[in-house]
Amino acid sequence: MGNLLVDERDVEFVLHEQLCVEDLCKTEKYKDFTKQDFDMVIEEARKLAVNVLLPTREKGDREGCKYENGKVTVPECFHEAFRLYKEGGWITPTEDPEIGGQGLPFTIFAPIEEYCAAANGALGGYAMLTHGAAKLIEIYGTEEQKKKYMERMYSGEWAGTMCLTEPGAGSDVGATKTIAKKNEDGTYTIMGTKSFITAGEHNLTKNIIHPVLARIQGAPPGTKGISLFLVPKIRVNEDGSLGEDNDVFCSGIEHKLGINGSATTTLNFGDNGRCIGELLGGENEGMKIMFHMMNEARLGVGLQSLGQASSAYLNAVAYAKERLQGASIMSMKDPNAPQVPIINHPDVRRMLLWMKSYVEGMRAFAYYIAYCEDKEVTAKDENEREKYADYIALFTPVCKAFFSDMSFYIIKEAIQVYGGYGYCSEYPVEQLLRDNKIASLYEGANGIQALDLVARKLGMKKGGVLMNFLTDMNSFIEANKSNETLKSYIEGFEKAKNSLAEVSMHFGQIARGPDFIIPIINAYPYLEVFGMVALGWMLLWQATIADKKLKEIMAKEGALDQESIRKLISGNKDAAFYSGKIAAAKFYANTVLPTVISKVRAIKSGDKSVVEIAEESFAS
Amino acid sequence: MNVVVCVKQVPDTESAIKVKPDGSGIIKDDLKYVMNPYDEYGIEEALRIKEKFGGVVTILCMGPGRAVETIRTGLAMGADQAVQLDDPAFEGGDAFATAKTLAEALKGIEYDLIFCGKQAIDDDLAQVGASLAELLRLPQVSLIQKLEIADDKKSATVHRQVEGGIEILKVSLPAVLTTQKGLNEPRYASLPGIMKAKKKPLDVKNLAALGLSSDSVGCAGSKSIITKYTPPPPRAAGKIIEGEGPQETVPKLVKLLREEAKMI
Numbered sequence: 083m084g085n086l087l088v089d090e091r092d093v094e095f096v097l098h099e100q101l102c103v104e105d106l107c108k109t110e111k112y113k114d115f116t117k118q119d120f121d122m123v124i125e126e127a128r129k130l131a132v133n134v135l136l137p138t139r140e141k142g143d144r145e146g147c148k149y150e151n152g153k154v155t156v157p158e159c160f161h162e163a164f165r166l167y168k169e170g171g172w173i174t175p176t177e178d179p180e181i182g183g184q185g186l187p188f189t190i191f192a193p194i195e196e197y198c199a200a201a202n203g204a205l206g207g208y209a210m211l212t213h214g215a216a217k218l219i220e221i222y223g224t225e226e227q228k229k230k231y232m233e234r235m236y237s238g239e240w241a242g243t244m245c246l247t248e249p250g251a252g253s254d255v256g257a258t259k260t261i262a263k264k265n266e267d268g269t270y271t272i273m274g275t276k277s278f279i280t281a282g283e284h285n286l287t288k289n290i291i292h293p294v295l296a297r298i299q300g301a302p303p304g305t306k307g308i309s310l311f312l313v314p315k316i317r318v319n320e321d322g323s324l325g326e327d328n329d330v331f332c333s334g335i336e337h338k339l340g341i342n343g344s345a346t347t348t349l350n351f352g353d354n355g356r357c358i359g360e361l362l363g364g365e366n367e368g369m370k371i372m373f374h375m376m377n378e379a380r381l382g383v384g385l386q387s388l389g390q391a392s393s394a395y396l397n398a399v400a401y402a403k404e405r406l407q408g409a410s411i412m413s414m415k416d417p418n419a420p421q422v423p424i425i426n427h428p429d430v431r432r433m434l435l436w437m438k439s440y441v442e443g444m445r446a447f448a449y450y451i452a453y454c455e456d457k458e459v460t461a462k463d464e465n466e467r468e469k470y471a472d473y474i475a476l477f478t479p480v481c482k483a484f485f486s487d488m489s490f491y492i493i494k495e496a497i498q499v500y501g502g503y504g505y506c507s508e509y510p511v512e513q514l515l516r517d518n519k520i521a522s523l524y525e526g527a528n529g530i531q532a533l534d535l536v537a538r539k540l541g542m543k544k545g546g547v548l549m550n551f552l553t554d555m556n557s558f559i560e561a562n563k564s565n566e567t568l569k570s571y572i573e574g575f576e577k578a579k580n581s582l583a584e585v586s587m588h589f590g591q592i593a594r595g596p597d598f599i600i601p602i603i604n605a606y607p608y609l610e611v612f613g614m615v616a617l618g619w620m621l622l623w624q625a626t627i628a629d630k631k632l633k634e635i636m637a638k639e640g641a642l643d644q645e646s647i648r649k650l651i652s653g654n655k656d657a658a659f660y661s662g663k664i665a666a667a668k669f670y671a672n673t674v675l676p677t678v679i680s681k682v683r684a685i686k687s688g689d690k691s692v693v694e695i696a697e698e699s700f701a702s
Numbered sequence: 703m704n705v706v707v708c709v710k711q712v713p714d715t716e717s718a719i720k721v722k723p724d725g726s727g728i729i730k731d732d733l734k735y736v737m738n739p740y741d742e743y744g745i746e747e748a749l750r751i752k753e754k755f756g757g758v759v760t761i762l763c764m765g766p767g768r769a770v771e772t773i774r775t776g777l778a779m780g781a782d783q784a785v786q787l788d789d790p791a792f793e794g795g796d797a798f799a800t801a802k803t804l805a806e807a808l809k810g811i812e813y814d815l816i817f818c819g820k821q822a823i824d825d826d827l828a829q830v831g832a833s834l835a836e837l838l839r840l841p842q843v844s845l846i847q848k849l850e851i852a853d854d855k856k857s858a859t860v861h862r863q864v865e866g867g868i869e870i871l872k873v874s875l876p877a878v879l880t881t882q883k884g885l886n887e888p889r890y891a892s893l894p895g896i897m898k899a900k901k902k903p904l905d906v907k908n909l910a911a912l913g914l915s916s917d918s919v920g921c922a923g924s925k926s927i928i929t930k931y932t933p934p935p936p937r938a939a940g941k942i943i944e945g946e947g948p949q950e951t952v953p954k955l956v957k958l959l960r961e962e963a964k965m966i
């Protein structure tokens with residue numbers, strides 16, 4: 083086995099055998115690239131993750147961030163790693179070469195992000211936020227703002243943040259209290275407190291540029307009256323040099339369950355009335371603009387979750403192959419039977435295969451979403467462009483919420499495979515679990531994501547976006563249902579997909595009636611059903627490819643009976659890989675997908691206990 | 703200062719090496735290849751020399767088609783150009799045949815200094831650098847860990863590790879230096895570097911282009927012939943010393959180290 087972060091062979095499979103990313107090189111936008119370029123970029127990302135970022139994972143956790151007199155110090159080892167990260171150009175792989183990026187496809191960015199998150203999610207956050215904030219300026223900023231801020235953020239010389247949350251405005255961003263007063267010179271004086279701001283203050287860079295949501299005095303209430311401001315930690319002079327500090331004070335950092343190397347700060351803007359911000363975009367357009375960053379960050383959280391789950395899974399497999407404990411179930415009656423590696427025990431294999439199917443299903447779906455971004459920007463016509471843009475909107479809450487929760491379960495299962503040792507900090511799975519938990523909370527708690535899916539995304543184009551998704555899955559089923567080996571699993575998938583269609587339709591029918599609360603109550607279970615079906619599609623799609631390739635290898639090597647196939651798999655890496663893909667899809671179709679049907683039945687039962695139960699009755 | 707770095711593509715140390723059933727070689731199907739790690743030090747040192755004195759860094763690599771990946775890694779790190787020597791006739795050469803081929807190719811390249819890795823991690827011969835220096839009639843210093851080029855660029859001071867200490871030598875240039883761990887920290891290829899590498903000149907030369915005869919290169923031109931490969935014997939299982947606490951186990955261990963292992 084190679085690195086314990088991301089399965090290199092699986093990345094190769096998704097990119098080249100499933101999505102055929104090389105075809106993107108036929109488009110005008112990506113015509114300068116070849117498969118060789120993509121492979122080399124991913125290989126370098128792997129090296130960076132394994133050799134530079136991973137060694138900082140545990141150290142960063144143990145050392146944590148330190149706060150003193152308004153200043154935050156990050157773990158010492160983060161400095162060199164961040165330097166190599168930014169100097170390697172890893173903040174801007176997909177940006178236009180004109181502004182210092184490499185113009186790579188998003189589909190290639192996905193594995194880069196997965197590797198980095200798997201190696202050290204806490205450190206990755208500094209770069210991810212810097213990118214996201216710079217992107218806002220790229221899209222909505224004036225030429226002057228781009229020159230002043232964006233270039234130096236994309237190069238990693240300065241960092242960025244996103245400042246939404248306030249003590250009284252978490253999920254409810256519309257409750258933002260931070261105020262902006264217009265000054266005569268067109269700038270604004272900012273006053274307010276933001277909480278939980280990741281990377282709000284640190285010593286990795288000389289300056290930090292905060293995009294801050296605030297309300298211009300007299301603006302309408304709620305999200306409609308929110309504007310976005312660029313607030314530098316240190317003011318920037320006309321000539322680009324750093325001026326005086328901008329009255330942004332970090333009044334403390336949180337002490338948390340995980341991501342201890344990531345500074346979670348409280349920021350006071352304008353304690354002394356001297357905090358100056360520049361409007362980004364138009365007045366009262368703050369939410370619309372910030373959503374761009376939030377959507378990027380939500381997909382980022384999905385990839386981050388995937389990376390952590392992937393690392394936990396690979397560690398668990400490696401451990402299970404080495405840990406000797408208990409005799410084989412086949413020699414149960416023999417008291418002298420030797421201990422075997424725990425990977426021989428059916429229950430351990432059950433955990434591992436369950437993890438494998440989810441990790442690989444999530445990887446495929448995450449890369450597929452990134453691929454949709456490439457399809458969007460290389461579309462032949464408006465119809466095609468719109469289809470993929472809508473897909474991204476539909477899939478974003480699923481990628482964020484389903485992946486973050488599933489990854490937590492996967493890491494939990496990895497700890498289970500380790501037994502008592504997994505619970506201890508000597509092994510990496512314990513930290514992965516702690517670091518991962520935040521994924522279900524920030525960038526919009528998962529409950530909010532589920533509401534976004536049900537209340538906003540399902541109704542897009544009168545349900546037409548979901549219909550497109552169902553149609554794509556139908557075409558897949560049609561094309562493959564006569565596959566002899568996979569037929570019964572594809573039938574299982576079809577049933578689950580029909581259940582998803584059925585419950586979606588059901589929601590549509592009751593949305594305007596007295597039972598409108600049912601979709602709201604069941605938003606999260608629905609999101610799970612959606613995620614499970616989407617992963618089912620990915621896994622079966624992969625299985626059809628793997629089945630074909632495995633058969634080709636078998637024919638070439640003359641392996642026809644079970645025994646020679648077994649032998650082939652033990653000596654031929656590709657045969658082992660493809661056979662593993664088929665096993666994961668089969669397991670998922672037989673044991674996971676049937677639960678979709680029962681979940682849908684539960685949703686359709688119309689149970690309203692959660693709203694019926696009186697508050698007084700929850701606990702005495 | 704123009705510097706040539708001789709680079710070899712080798713199987714990744716993480717790859718499981720399997721010997722062919724007939725012992726005629728290793729099975730190459732499943733292998734992942736990387737740049738010989740000792741060559742990375744050479745590239746890094748060459749780039750630092752270039753940063754200080756200017757000049758051109760050339761990668762010279764004898765290897766089949768797939769070796770282009772390794773060459774591109776070197777170009778992405780910052781080398782300026784590359785020459786790949788690729789011909790079926792070159793295959794199976796020993797250190798002498800390899801050095802001879804490289805020496806021939808070097809006739810067409812301007813250089814003030816040549817780096818080779820101290821050895822390639824696949825066959826561990828550690829002879830190519832020395833043979834190359836001999837064929838080119840150049841001075842050679844092996845296993846270098848520190849290098850200082852004189853201001854007039856006509857000589858260099860070189861530190862090399864010897865048993866129990868460091869040997870400091872002055873060598874006239876051009877010379878062949880073989881590099882090893884400790885010389886520097888090789889840089890990572892940056893994303894912009896990877897993109898730029900695509901546009902850098904890569905000259906592929908075959909037997910005819912070098913003007914050599916097929917019996918002087920590869921297997922045919924080798925002085926040594928590998929007759930058979932066998933996998934190393936599986937490592938014997940370790941011994942666990944049983945006993946109650948260190949009072950009991952330590953004396954047993956000492957006894958074994960003295961009498962069985964004869965180490966103390």
Ligand SMILES: Cc1cc2nc3c(=O)[nH]c(=O)nc-3n(C[C@H](O)[C@H](O)[C@H](O)COP(=O)(O)OP(=O)(O)OC[C@H]3O[C@@H](n4cnc5c(N)ncnc54)[C@H](O)[C@@H]3O)c2cc1C
Pocket residue numbers: 243244245246247251252253254277278279280281338346520523524525526527528529530
């Ligand atoms: C480590 C860390 C880093 C963070 N980084 C940033 C950052 O960089 N920038 C930033 O702006 N913020 C950041 N946050 C804040 C984060 O985005 C918020 O914590 C998150 O939005 C949830 O808000 P809250 O904590 O106030 O929870 P609440 O809003 O109080 O939510 C509590 C629970 O109630 C549910 N809930 C709330 N409202 C509704 C509703 N209307 N319908 C249904 N359910 C609801 C939620 O789903 C959740 O389960 C960070 C938080 C943490 C812990």
Ligand SMILES: Cc1cc2nc3c(=O)[nH]c(=O)nc-3n(C[C@H](O)[C@H](O)[C@H](O)COP(=O)(O)OP(=O)(O)OC[C@H]3O[C@@H](n4cnc5c(N)ncnc54)[C@H](O)[C@@H]3O)c2cc1C
Pocket residue numbers: 405406407408409424427428429430498499500501502503505506
């Ligand atoms: C915080 C902590 C407190 C503890 N306190 C105590 C204590 O007070 N007293 C005490 O005696 N012990 C204690 N323990 C030890 C604890 O009971 C063991 O960790 C536990 O029994 C599991 O053993 P293990 O860790 O060696 O895991 P292993 O036995 O190695 O198990 C690893 C994995 O393999 C699976 N597995 C192993 N054998 C089989 C099999 N035959 N068939 C199927 N699956 C199998 C397990 O289910 C598990 O998933 C403690 C452990 C911790 C972490």
